[in-house]
Ligand code: HEM
């Protein structure tokens with residue numbers, strides 16, 4: 436067994452700009468590599484991440500020192516075993532496939548319709564602010580069970596919490612914004628909690644207060660923050676990534692438009708190609724041997740599912756967006772006990788409602804040569820700008 | 828420790844000696860049965876551990892509400908025999924039982 440090798444010649448900006456060449460290098464170096472720019476030991480191979488996710492006793496989601504706990508409070512997402520299962524079970528009713536189909540899908544289709552109607556005459560737009568961000572925000576607002584508010588408010592809370600959870604340099608302004616978001620969310624919960632107690636409904640807050648046993652208020656606050664921090668960016672980015680993948684590959688676009696039953700496959704390929712969550716953390720609870728590398732007790736590791744989803748040991752020609760590649764499971768929704776609770780609602784919303792409607796309503800949708808898309812990020816990654824034109 | 832026989836869609840069979848108390852999914856993965864993906868490792872959230880059990884066997888337990896809904900999203904056709912193998916406990920009465928693994932998860 437060997438020690439964890441170190442890579443020190445990568446800049447943080449390079450990682451944000453395009454992590455994939457770096458992921459490839461790290462993947463080909465060793466099963467686990469300390470990347471100085473990220474200040475973290477990264478695991479990048481598909482099979483290793485799968486192995487880790489099947490062994491939560493050695494690789495824990497619980498980390499008392501993490502900023503997530505400080506910024507959001509005690510959440511099941513950063514717990515293991517029974518403690519995790521109780522919280523997860525409490526929210527389950529809101530995420531059931533049947534509830535999604537019958538209750539959420541029609542509401543989300545209506546939101547999407549409204550957003551498209553408001554831009555359709557313009558003939559051009561940046562799809563990030565015009566569609567993807569408001570869509571993700573307004574649908575999450577409905578699912579949580581908040582009173583209506585401007586989509587920008589929830590989006591700002593979400594970003595402030597994410598920045599706060601990653602604020603390892605303890606920047607005072609970032610901390611202030613995260614605390615302000617937290618206070619705003621606590622007040623928004625307070626404003627509707629009695630309503631949800633008295634009128635049972637499919638929303639997440641309703642599921643929480645009706646759970647057996649009911650979720651304590653401090654956990655409701657923390658878990659709603661996690662859901663706001665972790666349920667807005669990803670569908671937003673998946674909408675843009677799927678759209679980009681198809682616009683940049685016209686032959687595949689034509690196939691999907693001719694055969695709508697291909698939409699679910701196209702969605703899975705999009706989140707494999709550019710995974711909205713590129714990395715999430717685990718903590719090594721006891722010395723472990725990961726495919727020949729010794730991981731010491733207490734080590735923080737980052738599972739780079741964005742890298743694993745481009746592991747050429749599993750996916751041929753992994754950097755290509757190719758909806759016709761052989762069907763194989765990916766890690767965009769994670770694996771193991773913390774497998775994304777929002778998987779099915781995202782599949783439905785992004786892959787069956789929003790992007791199909793976008794291509795149906797905006798005729799001859801196309802990228803702009805004079806304004807190429809901009810992609811950014813490695814922990815979270817997606818287009819931050821996707822300018823397009825269509826025939827109005 | 829009942830012996831369970833897994834049959835893949837291509838007809839290949841595999842005998843597995845399973846421990847009572849573990850889930851059928853866990854027993855299959857531990858023995859390296861192919862065709863069961865189990866992305867969520869038993870959280871009943873992924874529907875990639877779908878198998879066909881004899882619905883008249885009487886030893887596979889009740890289908891829970893959540894499992895029932897999740898079965899609507901399996902990649903292979905749902906039949907009266909469909910279960911999520913992570914939600915089915917191994918019991919001694921399964922001795923000699925056959926479980927069919929679908930072609931896609
Ligand atoms: C394309 C969209 C999405 C992607 C790619 C995605 C990805 C992920 C990933 C990788 C994890 C695992 C994190 C970890 O183990 O630390 C996760 C967990 C989670 N996701 Fe998602 N997510 C998406 C959409 C959503 C949505 C829309 C919601 C809520 C409305 C949501 C709610 C959650 C929750 C509650 C967890 C924690 C589950 C647990 O700890 O048991 N996700 N997601």
Ligand code: FES
Pocket residue numbers: 852864865866867868869870871872873874875876911912913914
């Ligand atoms: S392992 Fe995911 S549903 Fe059974």
